Amino acid sequence: MRKEDLVFAKATSKRLEAFEANVHPLPGIEDEEARRTFIFQIVESIRRIRFVQQVSNRSIAESRKDPATDYFDPVRAAILYKQVGDIDEASWLVFLFVHFGKNVKSGYRLIADVYGRLGHGRVWTWAEVSKDPLEFRHWLDKNQQNLKTLGGIHRGFGNHRKYQSLDAWKPNGTGEAVHTYISWVTDSGGHGKLFANALAAADDNPEEAFAHLYKEMNAVRSFGRTAKFDYLSMIGKLGLAAIRPDSVHFDGATGPVAGARLLFSGKLKSKGSSKKLESLSDSLASHLQVDKQVIEDSLCNWQKSPTDPVQFRG
Structure with missing residues (x-):
């Protein structure tokens, strides 16, 4: 030590x-x-x-934001977006980080290939995915097998999410998780307002705001106790909202x-x-x-x- x-x-x-x-x-x-x-x-x-x-206090290369490179890192990318005031994109990347996790063999490859649409076309930014969640689900449905086998590349969920499904339409699948997450956030007008509303309801108490959001996250499918706890804890650690576990x-x-x-x-x-x-x-x-x-x-x-x-x- x-x-x-x-x-x-x-x-x-x-x-x-x-x-x-x-x-x-x-x-x-x-x-x-x-x-x-x-x-x-x-x-x-x-x-x-x-x-x-x-x-968060170090210099981070812009390549960390690019899912087309081997340097992509969703947490560091979230920090970069937070530094320029893009709370929506930063929080969306935290969601993807928690939903997919980091696989012991393939690292962040699955997140990168979903976020980056397998290198074809635009990135699934928050602006893109929240504008049309169904388009994302159709893309996921079309590319589900590619995400598993394309190029003979291993792509896997992290240990805490190893039983999660990539399916676009099933209730326990990635499509439903993303869609319900988008609805949860956009119903409040975006991540910034979502977090601000929770803090206002808690009289700016960081722990009570965490508890408020933890309960609200029941609306997000496939996000059980561990995923909710990890997501909100990371939101707090990155300074995206002044919350901490109650x-x-x-x-x-x-x-x-x-x-x-x-x-x-x-x-x-x-x-x-x-x-x-x-x-x-x-x-x-x-x-x-x-x-x-x-x-x-x-x-x-x-x-x-x-x-x-x-x-x-x-």
Whole structure:
């Protein structure tokens, strides 16, 4: 660990001890290796969040916006569009990033080839796709097989979206996800107004605005708990809206809930309700003075390898 990470890790260890003494036991980290590994995952999560913020402050090549190049990166592209005030395009790229994910083999190739129409014609910018969602769905229907096999190139969804369908018309397909996302955003007059309305309804409270949008995103098909949480968290991290997670949101979660069960009961399959675990996890985030996303992410990764520090990137 870096020097600043070691300092933070020591402070976190003391705060964990205080939480155990004053709020709730943490039997899952009574073992010293488990405790060390859990703290490691907290540090790793913070570093990932910090990395996004650091990238936002660096010079980014314009080629990162071009889906026709190997340099295309939807997150960096979103940062570039945000820097010139195009909140719609930046937020649309965040949606595509979360919907498709980053495949371990092909990286962002699937996003690039959908966004860039397989290199034929115009890019599916927000202006284009929101103007005529049905045109996008017809294009997707026509090119679905090409997106899977054209040129013998592998194109895949990321790990968290591996069961997602490219289908243009089925209720659980990409076409429906895109169409319902467009409707959700345009009903408010665009991303900027959507986020502004949420903040106004929350009296500019970042966490309450997150909760407001999280609930509203039920309108977006195929966007379950993880996708909603990741999308809104990234919107906040990129500064596209002044929001941050109000909770770890365990409704429908698996990995983070398993981690919370292990942490608070010492067992991966204890009988505690997910709502109770959610409340304890939110309280832990407050005591550790970290973002709720940090705890959600840390619990998910820690339960995969409770006593052996492993860096997870998927």
